[in-house]
Amino acid sequence: MAAEETGAGVTIVDPALEQQAKPLADSLIADKAASRLAAQDPTLWGTEAEAEAAIRLSWTTLHKSSRPLIGEIEALRTELRSEGVDRVVLAGMGGSSLAPEVITGTEGVALTVLDTTDPGQVADALAGDLERTVLVVSSKSGGTVETDSHRRIFAKAFSDNGIDAKRRIVVVTDPGSPLAELSEQEGYRKVFLADPHVGGRYSALTAFGLVPAGLAGADVARLLDQAAGVADQLAADSEANPAVRLAAALGARHAQNAEKVVFADTGSGIKGFGDWAEQLIAESTGKQGTGLLPVVVESPEAAGFADAGADATPVAVGHAAAPAQLSVTGPLGAQFLLWEFATALAGRLLGINPFDQPDVEAAKKAARALLDQPSTSDSGAKPSFTDGAIEGYGLDAADLREALKSFVDSATGAPSAYLAVQAYLDRLDDASAAVLRPQLAKKTGLQTTFGWGPRFLHSTGQYHKGGHPNGFFLQLTGAAEQDLDVPDRPYTLAGLQLAQALGDGQVLAEHGRPVLRLHFTDRAAGLAQLVAALEDLA
Ligand SMILES: O=P(O)(O)OC[C@H]1O[C@](O)(CO)[C@@H](O)[C@@H]1O
Numbered sequence: 173m174a175a176e177e178t179g180a181g182v183t184i185v186d187p188a189l190e191q192q193a194k195p196l197a198d199s200l201i202a203d204k205a206a207s208r209l210a211a212q213d214p215t216l217w218g219t220e221a222e223a224e225a226a227i228r229l230s231w232t233t234l235h236k237s238s239r240p241l242i243g244e245i246e247a248l249r250t251e252l253r254s255e256g257v258d259r260v261v262l263a264g265m266g267g268s269s270l271a272p273e274v275i276t277g278t279e280g281v282a283l284t285v286l287d288t289t290d291p292g293q294v295a296d297a298l299a300g301d302l303e304r305t306v307l308v309v310s311s312k313s314g315g316t317v318e319t320d321s322h323r324r325i326f327a328k329a330f331s332d333n334g335i336d337a338k339r340r341i342v343v344v345t346d347p348g349s350p351l352a353e354l355s356e357q358e359g360y361r362k363v364f365l366a367d368p369h370v371g372g373r374y375s376a377l378t379a380f381g382l383v384p385a386g387l388a389g390a391d392v393a394r395l396l397d398q399a400a401g402v403a404d405q406l407a408a409d410s411e412a413n414p415a416v417r418l419a420a421a422l423g424a425r426h427a428q429n430a431e432k433v434v435f436a437d438t439g440s441g442i443k444g445f446g447d448w449a450e451q452l453i454a455e456s457t458g459k460q461g462t463g464l465l466p467v468v469v470e471s472p473e474a475a476g477f478a479d480a481g482a483d484a485t486p487v488a489v490g491h492a493a494a495p496a497q498l499s500v501t502g503p504l505g506a507q508f509l510l511w512e513f514a515t516a517l518a519g520r521l522l523g524i525n526p527f528d529q530p531d532v533e534a535a536k537k538a539a540r541a542l543l544d545q546p547s548t549s550d551s552g553a554k555p556s557f558t559d560g561a562i563e564g565y566g567l568d569a570a571d572l573r574e575a576l577k578s579f580v581d582s583a584t585g586a587p588s589a590y591l592a593v594q595a596y597l598d599r600l601d602d603a604s605a606a607v608l609r610p611q612l613a614k615k616t617g618l619q620t621t622f623g624w625g626p627r628f629l630h631s632t633g634q635y636h637k638g639g640h641p642n643g644f645f646l647q648l649t650g651a652a653e654q655d656l657d658v659p660d661r662p663y664t665l666a667g668l669q670l671a672q673a674l675g676d677g678q679v680l681a682e683h684g685r686p687v688l689r690l691h692f693t694d695r696a697a698g699l700a701q702l703v704a705a706l707e708d709l710a
Contacts, residue, residue, distance in 0.1 A: 179401060179402055179405065180402045180405070180414050180501060181414055181499075182414035182415075182417040182421075182500050183492050183501075184421050184497070185492050186497045189424060189497055189498075192427075192428070193421040193423070196419070196423045196521055197416050197417060197420035200409075200419065200520070200521075201409045204409045205409070205416075205520060206406065206407055206408060206409050206415060206416055206513065206517065207407050207408070207409050209517065210232050210403070210407030210513075211232075211407075212230070212233075214229060216516075217519060217524070217526065217527075218523070218525075220525065221524075221525030221526075228370065228371050228527040230369035230370045231375070231377070231378070232513075233403075234370070235396045235397075235403055235509070236400070237367065238377050238378060238396055241379055241382055241392075242392060242396070244364070248342070248362055249387050252306055256304060257305065257306050259282070259304045259306070260282075260305075260306055260308060260384060260388040261284040261286060261306070261326070262283055262284065262286065262307075262310060263307060263309050263318075263323060264287060264308070264309070264310035264344075264384075265287050265311075265316050265318050265319060265626070266287075266373065266451055266627075266630025267371070267372025267374070267375050268310035268311055269285050269310065270451055270631070271375070271377075271380065271381035271385070271448055272385040272388070274448045274504065275385040275390050275395065275504065276385050276388050277443035279385075279390045279391065281385070281388045281389045281390045282388060282389075283384060283388040284297050286322045287627045288599065288627065288669075289321065289596075289665050290596070290599075290652075291652050291654055291656045291664070292653060292654060293598040293599065293600055294325060295654055295656060296600065296601070298325070298329050302329060302330060302333050303335065306361075306387065307323070307326045307341050307342070308342045308343075308344065309341060309342070309344070309360075310343075310380055310383070310384065311345055311349070311351055312345065312366065312368075312371075312372050313346070314345045314349025314353075314354075315351075317536070317540075318626060318668075320351075321658045321661065321668065324660065324661065325656060325665075326340075326341070327659070328659045338359045338360050338361060339361050340361065341361060342360065342362050342364070342383070343360050343364065344364045344384070345364075345365065345366065346365065346366055346368040347365045347368060348368075352365065364383050365379070366379040366380055367379075372630075373455050373456060374452070374512050376448070377396065377508060377509070381395075381508075382395070394505065395504060398503040398504065398505025399505040399508060399509045401505075401506055402509055406509060415510055418500065418510070418511075418514035418518075419515075419518040421485075421497070422498075423518055426521075426522060428482075429588060430482060430484055430485045431462075431463065431464055431465055431640055432464075432465045432467050432619040433453065433464050433466050433487055434467045434476050434480055434484050434485065434487065435449060435467065435469065435487055436471055436472040436486065436487075436489070436493075437471070437472075437488075437489045438472055438489065438491050438499070440489045440490035442489065442504050442507065445489050445504070446466065446468035447631075448508075449468075449511055450632060451632075452511055452515050453511075453515055454466055454631055455532070455631060455632075455633075456516070456519055457526060457635075457639070458632070458639030458640075459525075459529075459530055459634065459638035459639065460524055460638065461638075461640065462522055462523075462524060464518065464522075465590060465621070465632075465639060466632070467484070467590070467619050467620070468621070469610070472494075472496070474610050475614040475620075476610070476613045476620060477496075478495065479617075480619075481617070483588045485497050487499070489507075529634045530638060531679075532630070532633060532634050534637065534682075535629055535675050535679045536629075536675070537675075538674075538676070538678045539668070539674070539676070540671075542674055543662075543671045556568050556575075557570060559572040560697065560698075560701050561692055561693050561698040561701055562691065562692060562698045562702065563693060564690055564691075565688075565689040566647075566681075566687045566689050567579060567686075567688045572701065572705050573705050573708065576705055576709055577709060577710075579644065580709060582686060583618055583644040584616055584617070586642060586644070587642065588642050589618055589643070590618055590644070591613075591616065591620040591643075591644050591645075592620070592636060592644070592645050593609055593621065593623070593646050593648065594625050594628060594645060594647045594648065594673075594676070595608075595624055595625060596624075596625035596626070596647070596648060596649045596670070597625075597648060597695065602699065605648065605699055608622065608706070611703065611706050611707070615706060625673055626669070626676075629672065629676060636680060637683050637685070641683070643685055644685070645677075645680055645688070646688050647673055647676075647687060647688070648689075648702075649669075649670060649689060649691045649692070650692040651691075651694065652665075652669075653695075655667075673689070
């Protein structure tokens with residue numbers, strides 16, 4: 173095994189931060205927090221969190237308990253391939269897709285991930301070779317509307333193409349979930365029941381991470397080896413424990429109002445690690461008006477990292493590169509476990525329960541209420557302005573430039589603000605929208621996040637509503653060129669997508685968060701217009 177394959181390391185680059193983190197690390201060590209966490213002690217986060225923590229800690233030993241899954245996954249993969257089925261499509265949101273996406277991306281193995289309600293993106297996945305496709309439907313709760321919609325759409329498409337749908341659907345869910353029951357009724361090919369004592373964002377090394385990635389061809393046994401290689405290190409009540417160091421450093425920075433944690437990859441060899449860590453950190457800590465806000469940037473040279481201000485902590489995933497204050501090294505399986513330990517320990521330092529997500533449900537409820545209305549086409553709301561291919565909502569302005577100026581001025585005038593771009597678009601066909609993150613960050617000097625809707629609702633969405641109340645939200649929605657019916661449901665994907673944007677916008681506004689929504693009546697033209705208007709912003 174190469175050196176990179178064993179262990180994990182956290183370097184606190186800044187000597188001043190090392191000193192500031194020391195008392196927090198000492199308190200974790202004195203309280204034996206790491207060894208108690210490894211032993212699944214639910215009392216670490218106070219009495220209010222205890223009941224939930226008691227059913228959420230099995231992830232600390234998954235490197236052992238998940239072993240039997242490896243053979244099962246391999247057997248199913250061999251069987252499917254012998255039938256000519258070698259294209260894996262995964263339907264799953266948040267913790268039910270982020271880990272498999274990073275695992276397969278890192279190994280260079282193909283996996284089509286559906287964590288969207290964009291009709292164009294789903295239509296593109298349907299247009300792939302269905303004869304060779306297996307759909308993995310992953311949902312812990314078994315009730316997530318996006319995943320249920322994908323299952324319905326694919327089941328119909330298989331049948332319409334003369335393919336036996338039940339032989340092409342594999343399910344990962346918790347025992348007793350509505351999806352587990354339905355799978356039995358429908359006779360789906362195989363149901364992997366996951367450990368219910370692991371929450372979604374800690375589930376990378378359960379069936380949720382391993383089944384889709386393993387079916388796609390990733391070496392998932394190696395991931396467990398990598399996690400096993402750091403397990404003892406992470407359970408040690410010692411200054412050498414990288415999770416203790418990381419939690420203490422993040423806790424110390426949080427105490428200095430540097431709650432934004434900016435991630436840049438510095439050659440870790442892991443693809444998209446920030447997207448996975450984003451959910452873990454934001455959903456675990458962003459509540460009760462506090463938390464750590466992950467900001468994932470494009471490179472160490474990107475705006476937000478290279479010029480990080482006093483309100484941010486730049487973290488290198490990989491070797492230390494200026495101006496990173498922290499660097500975290502280790503192979504993917506080790507980093508999964510390290511960040512889970514560190515996040516749970518940071519939760520103790522921040523005084524929150526790292527296992528609930530109290531503000532996620534509100535947006536789901538608001539979206540459901542909109543879907544129940546006869547028309548989901550904006551509920552009759554009139555744009556405050558129309559400018560070329562863009563309609564603006566939520567802010568009184570004559571045109572796009574005035575709206576952007578007013579939005580950006582309020583954010584730059586507010587203490588310690590951050591901007592969040594929320595793009596309810598197609599993350600493949602409209603991928604260029606991601607340029608808005610560095611562009612806005614550079615223009616405003618503010619930490620700026622970017623999320624694809626509704627994917628981010630299951631990740632940073634918790635923080636946006638429950639975390640520090642200093643966010644300014646730029647929602648982007650777009651006209652759909654084509655739409656898809658959701659079989660046996662009274663809505664289409666485009667209707668659901670818009671209801672999710674409007675529902676979350678409503679909840680953000682109820683929480684006093686400023687929201688500007690820009691709707692592209694023509695996606696490409698609207699995006700080009702927005703980029704140009706931002707460029708001209710003084
Ligand atoms: O696996 P499920 O139950 O479909 O949930 C998906 C995601 O939704 C959330 O429950 C909340 O958004 C996440 O924590 C979870 O990873």
